[in-house]
Amino acid sequence: xxxxxxxxxxxxxxxxxxxxxxxxxxxxxxxxxxxxxxxxxxxxxxxxxxxxxxxxxxxxxxxxxxxxxxxxxxxxxxxxxxxxxxxxxxxxxxxxxxxxxxxxxxxxxxxxxxxxxxxxxxxxxxxxxxxxxxxxxxxxxxxxxxxxxxxxxxxxxxxx
Numbered sequence: 001x002x003x004x005x006x007x008x009x010x011x012x013x014x015x016x017x018x019x020x021x022x023x024x025x026x027x028x029x030x031x032x033x034x035x036x037x038x039x040x041x042x043x044x045x046x047x048x049x050x051x052x053x054x055x056x057x058x059x060x061x062x063x064x065x066x067x068x069x070x071x072x073x074x075x076x077x078x079x080x081x082x083x084x085x086x087x088x089x090x091x092x093x094x095x096x097x098x099x100x101x102x103x104x105x106x107x108x109x110x111x112x113x114x115x116x117x118x119x120x121x122x123x124x125x126x127x128x129x130x131x132x133x134x135x136x137x138x139x140x141x142x143x144x145x146x147x148x149x150x151x152x153x154x155x156x157x158x159x160x
Contacts, residue, residue: 004059008153009047009073009137015082016046022086038087040138045147047073047137049154051129056156058122063099063152065111069145070100073152075125076136092138097121099152100143126156 019040026033033039040046065071075093095117101109128135141147 003158004155005053005056005158006062006153006155007049007051008151009049009139011139011147012046012048012136015048015136016040018082019046019087034086034088036088036090038089038092040087041140043142044138044140047139049125049129049135049137051133051135053158054129054131054133055159056126056129057159058119058126059155059157061097061113061118061122061152061154063111063113064150065099065101065145066149067107067144068101068103068105069149070098070142071145071150071152072099072140072142073097073121074138074140075121075128076138077128080136082136093121093124095121099150100145122154125154129156 023039025031026039074096076087077091077093080087080091095114097113097118099111099113101111105112125135139147139152141150
């Protein structure tokens, strides 16, 4: 009988900085991004999940948001080697995780999300974990959500 494990998303400040410097460098040189390149936007940051165990089945997302706002989680497919290559839009996974609480919703109301999308997304992450030790994600914060106001993790069933 397997057991459950919870993995928390960790902000990768170093990688986010590398991506911000790329944007800065393009702006300073007056250059355009590479065709199909995905630049980091000011309201985004890079997070990672480290898989100490790789034979996992997705169970659920654990998310919370203080106050109102919206945040999205976009997975980055596994061909990205951040130190060697720029991030390309084709490397972004579908669907994305969208979580929000609207103004006027009670503070203690559950955070809203697109259930089918986050279920499929979680299953894809578990699938990719079989071949990866680490996976990267773009988190975008909008409408008042900030990284200080959210918590986000995934619970998996360990298959062995």
